[in-house]
Amino acid sequence: MKKNKQATIVDVASEAGVSIATVSNVINRRKVPMSPETIRKVEEAVVRLGYRRNVMATNLSRRRSNELGLILPHFGGYYGRFAEKLEQRFHSYGYHLSVFSAAGMDPEVETRHIEHLLQRRVDGLVSHGLAISMHSTQQLVGEGTPLVIFNGWGWPNEITKLTVNLDFAKASRQAVKYFLSHGCQAVFYAGRRKGMGANEQRIEGFLTGLGERAETIVHALLDAGELGVAGALEEALRVSGELRPIGIYTFNDALALELIAECHARGIRVPEEVQLIGMDNEHFAKASIPSITSFEMPVELQTRLVAAFLMRQMGEDVDEESAMLLDSYLAQMKGHELLIDMEMVVRKSTHNE
Amino acid sequence: MKKNKQATIVDVASEAGVSIATVSNVINRRKVPMSPETIRKVEEAVVRLGYRRNVMATNLSRRRSNELGLILPHFGGYYGRFAEKLEQRFHSYGYHLSVFSAAGMDPEVETRHIEHLLQRRVDGLVSHGLAISMHSTQQLVGEGTPLVIFNGWGWPNEITKLTVNLDFAKASRQAVKYFLSHGCQAVFYAGRRKGMGANEQRIEGFLTGLGERAETIVHALLDAGELGVAGALEEALRVSGELRPIGIYTFNDALALELIAECHARGIRVPEEVQLIGMDNEHFAKASIPSITSFEMPVELQTRLVAAFLMRQMGEDVDEESAMLLDSYLAQMKGHELLIDMEMVVRKSTHNE
DNA sequence: CTGTTAGCGCCTTCAC
DNA sequence: GTGAAGGCGCTAACAG
Numbered sequence: 001m002k003k004n005k006q007a008t009i010v011d012v013a014s015e016a017g018v019s020i021a022t023v024s025n026v027i028n029r030r031k032v033p034m035s036p037e038t039i040r041k042v043e044e045a046v047v048r049l050g051y052r053r054n055v056m057a058t059n060l061s062r063r064r065s066n067e068l069g070l071i072l073p074h075f076g077g078y079y080g081r082f083a084e085k086l087e088q089r090f091h092s093y094g095y096h097l098s099v100f101s102a103a104g105m106d107p108e109v110e111t112r113h114i115e116h117l118l119q120r121r122v123d124g125l126v127s128h129g130l131a132i133s134m135h136s137t138q139q140l141v142g143e144g145t146p147l148v149i150f151n152g153w154g155w156p157n158e159i160t161k162l163t164v165n166l167d168f169a170k171a172s173r174q175a176v177k178y179f180l181s182h183g184c185q186a187v188f189y190a191g192r193r194k195g196m197g198a199n200e201q202r203i204e205g206f207l208t209g210l211g212e213r214a215e216t217i218v219h220a221l222l223d224a225g226e227l228g229v230a231g232a233l234e235e236a237l238r239v240s241g242e243l244r245p246i247g248i249y250t251f252n253d254a255l256a257l258e259l260i261a262e263c264h265a266r267g268i269r270v271p272e273e274v275q276l277i278g279m280d281n282e283h284f285a286k287a288s289i290p291s292i293t294s295f296e297m298p299v300e301l302q303t304r305l306v307a308a309f310l311m312r313q314m315g316e317d318v319d320e321e322s323a324m325l326l327d328s329y330l331a332q333m334k335g336h337e338l339l340i341d342m343e344m345v346v347r348k349s350t351h352n353e
Numbered sequence: 354m355k356k357n358k359q360a361t362i363v364d365v366a367s368e369a370g371v372s373i374a375t376v377s378n379v380i381n382r383r384k385v386p387m388s389p390e391t392i393r394k395v396e397e398a399v400v401r402l403g404y405r406r407n408v409m410a411t412n413l414s415r416r417r418s419n420e421l422g423l424i425l426p427h428f429g430g431y432y433g434r435f436a437e438k439l440e441q442r443f444h445s446y447g448y449h450l451s452v453f454s455a456a457g458m459d460p461e462v463e464t465r466h467i468e469h470l471l472q473r474r475v476d477g478l479v480s481h482g483l484a485i486s487m488h489s490t491q492q493l494v495g496e497g498t499p500l501v502i503f504n505g506w507g508w509p510n511e512i513t514k515l516t517v518n519l520d521f522a523k524a525s526r527q528a529v530k531y532f533l534s535h536g537c538q539a540v541f542y543a544g545r546r547k548g549m550g551a552n553e554q555r556i557e558g559f560l561t562g563l564g565e566r567a568e569t570i571v572h573a574l575l576d577a578g579e580l581g582v583a584g585a586l587e588e589a590l591r592v593s594g595e596l597r598p599i600g601i602y603t604f605n606d607a608l609a610l611e612l613i614a615e616c617h618a619r620g621i622r623v624p625e626e627v628q629l630i631g632m633d634n635e636h637f638a639k640a641s642i643p644s645i646t647s648f649e650m651p652v653e654l655q656t657r658l659v660a661a662f663l664m665r666q667m668g669e670d671v672d673e674e675s676a677m678l679l680d681s682y683l684a685q686m687k688g689h690e691l692l693i694d695m696e697m698v699v700r701k702s703t704h705n706e
Numbered sequence: 707c708t709g710t711t712a713g714c715g716c717c718t719t720c721a722c
Numbered sequence: 723g724t725g726a727a728g729g730c731g732c733t734a735a736c737a738g
Contacts, residue, residue: 119406
């Protein structure tokens with residue numbers, strides 16, 4: 001037996017007794033007038049042969065792929081949800097989305113994925129904007145492929161017309177102000193150096209949030225990556241001396257959770273002595289003990305804006321709702337950065353009643 | 354200006370002053386002897402023109418894509434790590450992996466992804482085996498594409514030669530036995546109906562783990578999906594009456610964490626009154642209070658076996674280590690199911706000292 | 707060593 | 723309505 005190769009359009013044509021052009025017309029539901037009889041014959045032949053169109057041939061011929069690519073720092077948490085939402089949105093616009101993880105921001109892996117996507121001639125690309133990827137991305141994408149960045153800072157205008165960012169700085173200001181207005185005698189930011197851009201944004205917000213209080217209130221930046229979680233807590237306690245309670249704003253919920261564990265191990269009460277605010281509003285933030293005050297990530301909104309803008313860049317239409325949303329955000333944009341607010345979810349790690 | 358289209362192999366050829374065949378040979382580092390001079394000229398032309406091969410054309414011509422597809426129930430946690438590891442492994446075998454999420458096991462989304470992968474003529478497919486996907490998968494894949502399933506139960510041999518499963522049943526037996534040998538007076542399994550196959554496996558293991566003790570010890574199956582977390586806990590307490598401590602084995606760490614929160618809210622001490630064992634060994638299992646006893650998912654091993662088997666099915670060679678590993682597992686296989694052990698990580702939710 | 711020439715599977719005018 | 727033919731970008735013999 002010879003290997004049963006996939007049926008081609010030619011097979012379908014001869015099976016149905018028509019020409020390949022006709023088959024193509026039927027398959028693509030073109031508006032050219034065809035007899036219902038012809039259509040039926042073709043459709044039957046398709047089923048009978050188990051025909052499945054070869055998109056490589058289609059794309060090659062059409063000179064467009066109808067495919068989009070997404071590069072994430074990793075799957076998991078917020079990013080995983082982001083990917084699923086975005087896929088769904090693009091699907092509604094008639095595009096297919098392939099998702100890739102840089103596997104913990106490994107530049108090599110990331111470059112490999114982008115290169116492959118480009119070789120596959122994707123019609124557009126969306127990428128996170130963290131870490132070093134900037135330079136390589138610039139190189140790779142060149143003048144050709146439409147690209148939109150999300151959660152990226154410091155990207156020159158030449159590369160992207162728009163960056164869709166969560167407003168970490170604002171959230172951080174909000175966190176600090178919350179601490180200050182809820183009796184905290186000293187405030188800290190605990191981050192991880194590897195956070196890069198996103199980390200910087202938080203720090204900036206943290207400092208500006210202090211405002212003029214910066215001169216009078218005890219505060220410090222803690223690097224949990226360098227000091228370790230225990231080290232960071234110790235440092236905070238050392239700096240704050242007898243002052244209580246203190247407030248610690250963390251890079252994310254995971255770090256907040258670890259700090260809670262550390263406090264618990266030392267018999268330090270949360271929130272009576274140490275108040276904590278995290279970021280990401282992960283599933284466990286709600287169930288931890290105490291539950292963690294955090295910021296909700298507006299995935300729906302962000303993916304909507306990202307998708308709408310990419311479509312526009314590609315000259316495609318989008319649903320009216322997204323279009324209006326995008327316009328209203330673009331109107332109040334500063335520079336080429338579009339900022340999205342996050343909502344604080346207050347829980348037990350910052351108050352008790 | 355006309356749009357600067359991507360340079361093609363023809364452009365490179367004329368730029369370098371050679372024929373397209375030569376360019377192709379250089380690009381693909383074929384073993385045909387060529388003068389270093391020619392090679393240099395071609396390579397220079399490539400960079401000068403920013404040439405990037407069109408994989409659609411390449412694949413069409415080669416009649417193979419060198420691409421593989423992976424279908425996941427969702428990104429996040431274990432599955433996200435699985436995807437990253439698998440990608441890396443396939444890469445080392447010279448294949449590219451595209452990952453798709455069924456977005457919470459939505460059958461429509463799943464079908465769409467598989468169909469698209471097939472239309473792209475991937476050389477092979479690996480898919481989780483949960484939920485209803487079975488039937489549609491069978492339809493779709495037909496006789497053609499090599500397929501390996503992981504974490505799937507009840508798949509007929511006609512579809513898959515092999516299913517690579519984590520041994521949830523065994524882990525569950527182990528959990529029960531741990532409870533029994535550590536003083537638990539009553540034991541429970543708390544799952545979620547939606548767990549499907551994976552849920553069934555746990556239940557089976559839970560029951561067989563009881564063995565002959567099933568007749569003498571108080572036990573029950575709890576459906577946290579139906580009863581809610583609070584309801585499940587109440588039910589366990591009701592059934593066990595005055596007996597303490599009781600042991601609750603949960604579908605995953607997330608559920609265990611929620612139960613801990615629920616216990617805490619009611620002033621029930623963990624592990625003194627209620628012992629808990631979770632599954633997945635998620636990041637937060639270590640940092641929660643108390644930390645959660647759980648089972649580590651052997652992603653490295655599982656991806657290795659999956660990759661090796663798919664490669665073999667496709668007639669490709671794999672590294673010796675993986676080959677030997679696969680052979681040893683195949684040797685002790687029952688049916689067409691290959692089982693992987695998980696390791697229990699004991700933490701504070703089951704003991705205190 | 708290098709160039710020529712068929713395809714790969716499908717789309718897309720342009721006649722009939 | 724339907725069919726014939728050229729082309730998309732690249733590979734793979736096969737000559738030279």
